[in-house]
Each structure stands twice: as structure tokens, then as C-alpha cells.
Amino acid sequence: MAKLWGGRFEEGLDKKTEAFGASITFDKKMARQDLKGSLAHVTMLASTGILTADEADQIKAGIKKVEEKYEKGDIEFKIENEDIHMNMETYLHAEIGPVAGKLHTARSRNDQVATDMHLWMKDTLTETLEKLHNLREVLVALASEHVETIMPGYTHLQHAQPISFGHHLMAYYSMLTRDFERFEFNIQHADISPLGAAALAGTTFPIDRKETASLMGFSDVYVNSMDAVSDRDFILEFLSNASILMMHLSRFCEEIILWCSNEYKFVTLSDAFSTGSSIMPQKKNPDMAELIRGKSGRVYGNLFGLLTVMKSLPLAYNKDLQEDKEGMFDTADTILTSLDVMAGMLSTLSVNKEIMSSSTEKDFSNATELADYLAAKGLPFRQAHEIVGEMVLECTKAGYYLQDVPLERYQEVSPLIEADIYETLKSRTAVERRDSFGGTGFEQVKMQIERAKDTLESEK
Secondary structure, three states: OOOOOHHHOOOOOOHHHHHHHOOHHHHHHHHHHHHHHHHHHHHHHHHOOOOOHHHHHHHHHHHHHHHHHHHHOOOOOOHHHOOHHHHHHHHHHHHHHHHHHHHHOOOOHHHHHHHHHHHHHHHHHHHHHHHHHHHHHHHHHHHHHOOOOEEEEEEOOEEEEEEEHHHHHHHHHHHHHHHHHHHHHHHHHHOEEOOOOOOOOOOOOOOOHHHHHHHHOOOEEOOOHHHHHHOOHHHHHHHHHHHHHHHHHHHHHHHHHHHOOOOOOOEEOOHHHOEOOOOOOOOOEOHHHHHHHHHHHHHHHHHHHHHHHHOOOOOOOOHHHHHHHHHHHHHHHHHHHHHHHHHHHHHHOEEOHHHHHHOOOOOOOOHHHHHHHHHHOOOOHHHHHHHHHHHHHHHHHHOOOHHHOOHHHHHHHOOOOOOOHHHHOOHHHHHHHOOOOOOOOHHHHHHHHHHHHHHHHHOO
């Protein structure tokens, strides 16, 4: 079949050039969306009288047959047909003959591809939200089991203060909830129909863009035809949101990788989410966590790739915009798989509570407790801080810890210190007493978890 745009040309495309310009190798992912848009378009063409009812019925029947072939895997996508639109139209022509050409009345591949991407993005965002919801449920369930599991809190990757492991997990829940909200907002800009903008200037035919929007499930239509065919903000938002999500997952994976190392031993990953070594029989590697951490780079690259494509494009449509799809598809595949793997990894890991807790006993993460103790008894905090710093230095040189200092020595340092200091210096006490709103105190963590459960329930 001749090129659908070939009337003005005397020669065919060079084969290498044809392959270079074709997008069917990747935009075939949007076959369902393309057929859905065509079905809505022909329905509108009939209702507005642009096509006869008989012509529309023939085209609808043909679209259904092409759809059935696609679902059965009987469609062969061909480079010479360039893109998903021309491949689908070619199959439609084979089914119903020349009347298939009337389907393209009052539309262009420019608004058609934009419509396909909006439909595809809406479907992808829905799936992304479902998987994010599931991962957050896994996090909340794990946090609920470990409200009173004590671990070191870190700053600068140094022991800082003892915290609840549940509190640590809920920090990631908060990050992922913001991710959820960003993707949820992303739907607003994906949920707009470009169909009917045609090439860039609209059409002389009496189309009804709101009808096609409604038939496809869109809540609104673009009010400017040039913006409709050239806007890729909704994809950039998706890539940006995906980059922030992958950054969060990468941070979490970095900690998991540290936690399951021999130096930490805080957690043990399931065999189902670990691999071994071809030469070292003892190895159990956190490869899935490492892969998620690594895949953040390709998602960032996809974002910067499209930003660079868009940065100097004049209105309206340009062939450069063909480069908007591969990164979008790749990013979606990457984040959806990463969310599944992350949920599986977290739901099956084992937490070594005793090792976590004991790691807060042989350090100085209780130093702030001693400073707060003195401040609560009236000593200015800056003075208390200096005293405790000197005590830490003394203990470091002597080879013991604050809880090992005799009461007599403490009272030499400050008569404000009494026998109750040893209870204050316990890690569990330190965590439990941090009951300020949002703190690591057990009751505060429980409150975070209950709020999270309410939020997750409201999303269903």
C-alpha cells in the first residue's frame, strides 16, 4: 500500500531513512489506545453528520475486527507503515476497503498521537498509583510490627540518637505518600483530550470535541489547538515524578544494602530477592536493591532527554516529538517493576531486632539524653552540651560508655546528676520519651501509623 501521505512525492523513501524515521518499533505499545481514539472519532463523525451512519457502522465494525486481531496477536507491525496510526489504518483498509480512509476526516496524526499518549498515560498513572498504594501498605504493616524495635538513628552516617525502627520506616511512607500525591495530580494534565486539534489549527468540519473526549473518558479538552498537539508537559511531569520516586526508592535501597552487610546485620533479605556469586560460595548479594538503586539513573536520563528535546521547539508539531515516547515507556516499565520488587523485598525480609538494639548500647547515641537531663534541671543547654562533650571525650579515652560512668564521677562533674541518670541513658527510655509531635516516641509512631492507615483506606 502506498504511503498515506505520499501523493505529493515522486520517489519513495530510502530504506535506511524509512527505518530511521519510523516509530512503530516502540509506539505499537499504544495500539489499544489508538483504536479507542479511532472508535470515539468515528462515532462523533456520525453523530455530527460528517459521515453517514452506514459509513460509520462499517468503520466501527472494521475497528472491532482489527482490535480482535490485535488481542489474538495476529497483527504484524510493519516499518513501511511508519507508526501505530498508519499500521492500524492499513489493517482497517484491508478489512473494509476505501471507506477506511474516511476515518481520518477532521483529524491528523498530530492530534492522534497526542491523544494516544494521553490515554496511555492515564492508564499508566492509574497502575502506578495502585502499586504505590500497595508498597505503602507493606511499609505500614512492617512499621506496625516494629514500633518498639530500637535502632540507631544516623546523621552523616554516624550514630546520632536511638530511634524506633517503625519510625524510620514511616519516614519512607511519608516520602512515598508525597509521590502518590504528585502522580495523582499528574492525572489532571493527562486527563485532557487533544483530539480535534487536527494538525495544529483545528478543522473546518463541524466536529464535537467534547463528545469524543467523553467517549474516551477524558474530563476536559484543550482550549488551544496548537497547545494540544505540541504539549508534552504531562509526560515531563510523569518523568519528573518518576525521578523523585526512584530517588526515594534508591535512598531506601542504599540503607537496605548497608543493613544486610556483615558490618550491620540489621536485616536479612529473603532468598527470593537475593543472588549469589559465581566464585564465592558464601555470598548472598542484595542485587535487587542494587538494581533499583542503579535504575534511578536511567529514569533521570529519560527526564533530561525529553527536557532537552523540548527546550527549543517552536510551535506547533515537530518530528523531534517522536523522541517523547521511548523514555516514557521505559520509565513506566522501570518504576512499575521497581515498586513490585520493593514491596516483595520488604514484605519478606527478616529484622534482627537484638542486633539493632544492641548497636545502640555500645555507642554515645545517648549523649543528648544526658545533656537534656541537665538542661531539664536548670543548667543552660549550651553549658550542658559542653559538659557532656567533655564526658564523651573522657569515656572515649578510657574505653567505656556514658552508662558505665560511676555515679560518684558524674556528681563530681555536676551535683545535678542523680542515680536516675542510668534509667535516662537507656536506649529504650531515650526513644520512648521523645514524645513530641512527629517524634520517635512509641505513641507518636503509633499515631503516624493510624493516620497512615486512615489515608490508605480513604484511597480505596
